[in-house]
Amino acid sequence: MKLGLFGAGLAAVFAASFAAAGAVGPVQSPSTPTQSTAGPAKDDGAAQAASAVTGLSMEEGGFILKDVSSPGSAGQQGTLSFTIADADGNPVTAFETSHDKKLHLIVVRTDGTQFRHVHPTMDDTGTWSLPWEWKTAGTYRVYADVVPTATASNITLTRTVQAAGEFTPVQPAPVSTTDEVGGFDVALTGSLSASEETMLKVTVTRDGQPVTTLQPYLGSYGHLVALREGDLAYLHVHPQGREPQPGASSGPDVEFMTEAPTPGPYLLYLDFQVEGKVQTAEFVLNATGTSSATTAMPADSAVPTDSAQPGKSADHSGH
Numbered sequence: 001m002k003l004g005l006f007g008a009g010l011a012a013v014f015a016a017s018f019a020a021a022g023a024v025g026p027v028q029s030p031s032t033p034t035q036s037t038a039g040p041a042k043d044d045g046a047a048q049a050a051s052a053v054t055g056l057s058m059e060e061g062g063f064i065l066k067d068v069s070s071p072g073s074a075g076q077q078g079t080l081s082f083t084i085a086d087a088d089g090n091p092v093t094a095f096e097t098s099h100d101k102k103l104h105l106i107v108v109r110t111d112g113t114q115f116r117h118v119h120p121t122m123d124d125t126g127t128w129s130l131p132w133e134w135k136t137a138g139t140y141r142v143y144a145d146v147v148p149t150a151t152a153s154n155i156t157l158t159r160t161v162q163a164a165g166e167f168t169p170v171q172p173a174p175v176s177t178t179d180e181v182g183g184f185d186v187a188l189t190g191s192l193s194a195s196e197e198t199m200l201k202v203t204v205t206r207d208g209q210p211v212t213t214l215q216p217y218l219g220s221y222g223h224l225v226a227l228r229e230g231d232l233a234y235l236h237v238h239p240q241g242r243e244p245q246p247g248a249s250s251g252p253d254v255e256f257m258t259e260a261p262t263p264g265p266y267l268l269y270l271d272f273q274v275e276g277k278v279q280t281a282e283f284v285l286n287a288t289g290t291s292s293a294t295t296a297m298p299a300d301s302a303v304p305t306d307s308a309q310p311g312k313s314a315d316h317s318g319h
Contacts, residue, residue, distance in 0.1 A: 053261045054156040055143050055227075055234025062087045065144055065157035070132055074165035080107075080120070080132035084144060084157065091126025094149035099218040103128060106143040106225060109136070110160075110232065111169040112267045115280065117225065137165025141232050156234045172229070175265070179281040184211065186270065186281035194260045195289030199240070200224070201255045202270055202281070210252035216244040217273040222254035229265040229284075237268075260287035 058065045064085050071078035083091045095102045105128075107116045113136075120130040134140070144157045177188040183206055190200040202222060204211040214221045220239035227234060240255040260266060268283040 053228075053233050054236070055141075055158050056231060058157055058159050060155040060157055061148075061151060061153060063092065063148060063155060063157065065142075065159050067127070068142060068159045068161060070161050070163070071134055072162075072164055074134045074137040074163050077131070077133045079129050080142075081127055081129035082142070082144065082159075083126050083128065084146065084148075085126075086150075092148055092150070093122065093124070093126045095122075096147040096149055096152060098145075098147045098154065099220075099223065101218065102146070104143075104145040104218075105130075106145065106234070107140055108227065108232065109138045109140050111138070112173075112227070112229070112232075113170050114138075114140070115225075115269050115282070117223070117269070117271055117280070134163035134165075137163050137167040138169070139163075143234055145234070154236070156236075158234070172265075173284050175286050176282075176284045179283060181281050182277070182279040184274070184279060184281075186272075188268070188270075188283045188285070192258055192260050192266060192285045192287040193289040194263045194287050194291055197257055197259045199255055200237075200258055200268075201253055202272075204252045204254075204272060204274075211274060212251040213249045213274055214251035214254065215249055215273040215276070216246065217271060217278060219243050220254070221250045221272065222256075223271040224256050225269045225271075226258065226260075227267045227269075228260070228262065229267055232267075233261065235260070235266070260289070262291040263287045263289055 054060065064087075066083055066085050068080075068082040070080045086092055098104070101119045102122065103120065105116075105118050105120055107118070108114060118130060120128040122128045128144075140161045140163060142159050142161055145154070146157075147154050179186050185205045187203045187205075188200060189203070191198050192200070202224075204214060217223060220241070221244060222239060224237040224239070225234070226237050235258070237256045237258050240257055244250065254270075254272065263286075265284055265286050268285060270281045270283070271278055272281070273279070
């Protein structure tokens with residue numbers, strides 16, 4: 001009898017508690033959207049950071065990189081060609097000029113070497129092409145950086161391409177903030193962060209003297225490409241300052257505003273022009289901070305098993 005009375009008392013207490021909770025708790029109308037319990041909600045900043053990670057898929061914004069063709073083996077001369085199609089599979093032929101070009105083509109081996117930044121031409125059918133030869137064998141990532149007129153939004157589409165032949169991947173490189181190329185010494189100062197925008201500054205000298213004859217190249221006095229080591233996600237890095245006028249010169253410093261989507265190592269490639277010749281300096285930086293972006297790997301992209309080392313094997317002849 002005592003146990004029965006005790007149980008009845010507990011039931012009364014629980015009933016009273018439940019009623020009290022209902023009285024003071026928030027009331028949710030049927031029209032109010034419910035929050036999923038599958039995971040924490042992302043705020044707008046996190047969503048924007050995630051969308052900033054590009055260069056991981058052959059499709060973006062309703063456009064697709066297709067019909068990629070290139071020489072099948074290292075040392076074979078031929079043509080690198082491709083098309084950009086819309087959602088219906090039709091070749092796109094209308095693009096806006098961005099950084100002085102309709103399309104920027106970035107090609108790099110999946111270990112980070114053999115970097116090239118070139119500009120193919122498009123025919124009336126929407127096929128982009130340029131003469132091509134793979135200097136070394138391996139798996140390569142091809143990035144098409146464009147602004148379709150239909151959307152006026154910048155997109156970066158990518159595919160992997162194979163070049164047959166003997167292949168020895170390069171081992172990961174340590175952090176490096178200096179490089180020597182074409183008789184120029186290039187130093188990189190500043191930090192890279194995944195939590196906030198930071199400024200990177202490159203300084204170009206020759207024989208110990210500052211170079212003040214940097215010429216405009218692609219709408220600025222330098223063009224910087226950043227790739228995330230491991231999956232080679234493509235980052236847009238924006239130069240600071242006004243667009244230079246034709247015939248103007250500057251130097252020795254060029255500044256860029258950057259923000260990495262995730263912490264970890266990044267490969268940076270700087271194009272600059274002096275006396276009509278483009279040089280490419282290469283660096284490795286380790287981004288600090290907290291990751292705010294989440295991305296999925298594309299099905300057709302090869303994840304490099306040997307991380308990248310941008311070394312002196314990069315080919316600058318394609319500029």
